[in-house]
Amino acid sequence: MTETVHPTTAIVTGSSKGIGAAIARRLARDGHAVVVNYARGAEEAAGVVAEIEAAGGRAVAVQADIGVADGITRLFDAAEKAFGPVGILVNNAGIMKLSPLANVSDADFEQHMAINVGGVFRGMREAANRLADGGRIISFSTSVVGMKLPGYGVYAATKAAVETMTHILAKELGGRKITVNAVAPGPVETELFLNGKSEELLAQLRGQNPQKRFGQPDDIARVVSFLAGPDGQWVSGQVIRANGGVV
Numbered sequence: 575m576t577e578t579v580h581p582t583t584a585i586v587t588g589s590s591k592g593i594g595a596a597i598a599r600r601l602a603r604d605g606h607a608v609v610v611n612y613a614r615g616a617e618e619a620a621g622v623v624a625e626i627e628a629a630g631g632r633a634v635a636v637q638a639d640i641g642v643a644d645g646i647t648r649l650f651d652a653a654e655k656a657f658g659p660v661g662i663l664v665n666n667a668g669i670m671k672l673s674p675l676a677n678v679s680d681a682d683f684e685q686h687m688a689i690n691v692g693g694v695f696r697g698m699r700e701a702a703n704r705l706a707d708g709g710r711i712i713s714f715s716t717s718v719v720g721m722k723l724p725g726y727g728v729y730a731a732t733k734a735a736v737e738t739m740t741h742i743l744a745k746e747l748g749g750r751k752i753t754v755n756a757v758a759p760g761p762v763e764t765e766l767f768l769n770g771k772s773e774e775l776l777a778q779l780r781g782q783n784p785q786k787r788f789g790q791p792d793d794i795a796r797v798v799s800f801l802a803g804p805d806g807q808w809v810s811g812q813v814i815r816a817n818g819g820v821v
């Protein structure tokens with residue numbers, strides 16, 4: 575297998591909005607050709623592609639549900655067809671439904687497992703088999719794995735699984751100079767985080783951060799840019815808690 579050269583082709587799962595959209599824009603600015611993946615947000619994904627192209631970058635939108643068996647495979651097929659061999663996979667797509675453990679339905683548990691664990695597992699497996707040597711795999715955890723807040727039981731458990739697979743895959747792929755890392759944000763102002771929270775609760779949470787603000791998608795995209803770029807080569811098997819110092 576030949577070694578990845580920078581810039582390369584990057585797949586960002588769940589990049590029609592939120593953190594993923596910021597990562598797609600940033601990686602395109604770094605010179606990579608970007609696959610903007612979405613499950614339902616076709617219009618939003620097309621908007622991200624249009625922004626990237628307007629700024630002189632290269633991108634294509636690809637619909638694929640990462641929670642189902644062939645979603646990731648189709649994504650890699652589409653990426654290779656559009657731009658050639660994939661060098662970077664960002665396993666960003668995820669869902670979060672908060673509830674005390676006692677009230678979590680089987681359906682919600684299974685959905686979290688299918689998308690947050692299954693989608694990342696299949697992404698890692700596909701990348702392990704299809705990424706060129708020297709490639710990058712960056713997955714998404716959460717700072718709640720450390721904070722262990724009530725209501726986050728199932729969601730945080732899925733992200734703990736992501737962290738464990740990250741540490742182990744880094745050892746399995748190190749010989750091919752593929753780095754494998756996870757980014758674990760604290761609160762970032764996106765739909766996933768803001769959904770269902772009152773202004774009062776948001777003010778309280780904002781006040782708990784040492785920097786007295788929430789993260790913005792671009793704060794996280796910068797970390798991904800570093801891990802995906804040439805300067806990140808010696809960082810592997812790590813979980814970076816990008817959260818302004820909250821934990």
Ligand SMILES: NC(=O)c1ccc[n+]([C@@H]2O[C@H](COP(=O)([O-])OP(=O)(O)OC[C@H]3O[C@@H](n4cnc5c(N)ncnc54)[C@H](OP(=O)(O)O)[C@@H]3O)[C@@H](O)[C@H]2O)c1
Pocket residue numbers: 587588589590591592593594611612613614615616638639640641666667668669670689714715716717758759760761762763764765766767
């Ligand atoms: N925001 C935070 O405070 C925070 C903190 C820690 C960790 N994180 C993690 O960061 C990642 C991004 O979160 P976010 O806040 O940006 O979320 P978001 O605003 O809800 O965006 C989620 C993205 O994932 C896509 N997606 C959801 N299910 C999918 C599926 N089955 N297949 C393909 N794409 C799917 C969505 O696309 P569609 O709309 O098309 O479905 C959307 O583009 C997640 O893994 C999340 O757990 C977020």
